[in-house]
């Protein structure tokens with residue numbers, strides 16, 4: 001081995017781990033994120049959906065079977081972005097949960113780009129792109145608890 005080759009190799013070994021850290025850490029702060037909520041309920045059921053952040057009300061949606069609702073936003077270092085959604089099905093079950101928050105584990109599952117939530121018959125799932133499967137996150141609760149309190153409750157969970 002000549003010495004310039006060895007130097008190059010050493011340079012590579014020194015830089016490689018840092019590049020990995022940057023690849024994970026940097027994009028989360030300055031890029032555009034996408035969130036999807038997909039109706040995967042069976043038997044032609046529609047999904048009632050209402051998503052919000054502290055500053056934005058994304059409006060009430062009635063998703064037909066297999067349809068999705070999506071939005072995107074820029075997240076920067078100084079702003080902790082938090083979105084949450086209320087969902088209900090068949091007028092007799094509901095679920096309310098955060099769909100985007102400051103969490104490296106979440107960011108990994110979303111591949112630092114798209115968080116894909118789906119409402120299925122037994123509950124709400126998050127797509128884990130790393131393991132390539134839908135991770136069960138929350139089961140439906142009976143009834144339709146749909147008041148403004150839900151926003152306060154979820155928002156203060158941070």
Ligand SMILES: *[C@@H]1O[C@H](CO)[C@@H](O)[C@H](O)[C@H]1NC(C)=O
Pocket residue numbers: 044
């Ligand atoms: C699904 O529901 C829609 C609207 O309620 C209706 O128009 C359509 O015929 C239904 N499709 C099936 C396969 O049941």
Ligand SMILES: *[C@@H]1O[C@H](CO)[C@@H](O)[C@H](O)[C@H]1NC(C)=O
Pocket residue numbers: 036038067068116
């Ligand atoms: C959302 O719906 C659009 C339009 O039907 C479709 O092209 C896209 O693949 C869907 N995305 C997801 C994540 O389901």
